[in-house]
Amino acid sequence: MKKPPEIIFLCGFSGSGKTETGERLAEMIEFGFIDTDATVEESLGKTIPEIFAKEGEAKFRFAESDVIRMATRRPPQVIALGGGAIGDEHKLSYIKDHGYLVYLRVTPETVYERLRNSTLRPLLEVYTDDEEKRREAVMKRIHKMLDEREKYYLAADMVVDTEGKSPDAVAREIKEVLAGDGQTE
Numbered sequence: 001m002k003k004p005p006e007i008i009f010l011c012g013f014s015g016s017g018k019t020e021t022g023e024r025l026a027e028m029i030e031f032g033f034i035d036t037d038a039t040v041e042e043s044l045g046k047t048i049p050e051i052f053a054k055e056g057e058a059k060f061r062f063a064e065s066d067v068i069r070m071a072t073r074r075p076p077q078v079i080a081l082g083g084g085a086i087g088d089e090h091k092l093s094y095i096k097d098h099g100y101l102v103y104l105r106v107t108p109e110t111v112y113e114r115l116r117n118s119t120l121r122p123l124l125e126v127y128t129d130d131e132e133k134r135r136e137a138v139m140k141r142i143h144k145m146l147d148e149r150e151k152y153y154l155a156a157d158m159v160v161d162t163e164g165k166s167p168d169a170v171a172r173e174i175k176e177v178l179a180g181d182g183q184t185e
Contacts, residue, residue: 005178006075007099011153012162013146014083015114016104020167021174022080028175031076036085039067065091072098084145086152096155102174103156107163108142 008025010018019035026033040063041047051060064085071079079099086092086101095101112135153159158177162170 005100006077007072008078008174008178009081009095009099009101010078010104011081011086011095011101011156012083012104013106013111013142013149013153015111016083016106017162017167017170018080018104021104021162021170022078024167024171025174026078028171029076029078029178031078032074033078033080034067034071035080036064036067036071037080037082039071040064040082043067068095084149086155087149088152092152092155096157100158100178101156102158102160103153104160104162104170105153106161108139108146110163111142111146112139 008031010022010025012018019038022035023033025031037048040051040060043066044051044063046054048060051063061084064082068079068081068085068091071077081095086095158174160170160173165173
């Protein structure tokens with residue numbers, strides 16, 4: 001078995017399972033674990049919706065960049081990135097220079113099902129009492145955001161389809177590929 005990279009980043013859309021998979025992978029390979037969204041909330045003392053509402057997305061992205069830089073200084077780590085964390089070339093380049101990037105791919109329909117009752121995703125909030133109109137608007141937004149982010153996600157070193165797989169199964173798949181025992185895209 002070869003030694004895994006010292007820093008493993010997990011990227012993907014909200015609801016792709018980055019946090020749960022990351023926790024399980026870190027445990028399996030005996031690495032530390034950092035969730036950038038949770039760390040930003042902790043460092044700013046506010047929830048992500050509060051940060052977006054009171055200080056804007058730019059403030060959140062700046063804090064997120066700080067967390068990513070800090071996390072790369074403490075290997076070995078599995079780092080679960082926020083859904084939009086690699087949404088620009090500069091951040092993507094930094095991440096790829098400092099670790100191994102794994103894209104957890106999920107369909108828009110699964111994202112909707114996993115997040116439809118969440119109030120923690122400010123970029124997916126739609127305010128209407130009509131459930132069908134809400135679903136249509138949220139699905140449209142998920143498709144648009146996924147289209148914008150997909151080119152960054154696909155720059156990952158490894159792509160793992162997560163449909164129908166538990167976080168444990170996804171973590172095992174990543175571990176096997178990193179050890180040279182498995183194959184993925």
